[in-house]
Amino acid sequence: MNWLLEIDTELGRIRPGQNAGRIRTTARRIAGIALKELYSSPSDNFLQQLHSAVNDEALPDGIREAAERLAARLDANFSSPSIDPVGDAMLIVAHVKLMAD
16 A cells, blocks of 8 residues: 555645645645545646546545545635544545555
8 A cells, every 4th residue: 555655745844834835735736645545546636637537427426525625726806615634634544545445
């Protein structure tokens, strides 16, 4: 489960008080790593992985919604639909771990 080590590395990059944009980017990478594993995809385009998850009817609604929040563009005020991007990413990771077991 090398992908879990990649996720741990990404989690280690998050620092208290860090810029919200950097945290969101890291969360997107974390979710993308997990989704890459789920889909057995060779692509490192994590945003594409998130969009695939949003449209994947086989995924539970909560997982698709977390992916949708992470994939969404910032609004005009530079606000993200995800108030907890790392939490959203970890929901996706937990689901992929469950599917891998």
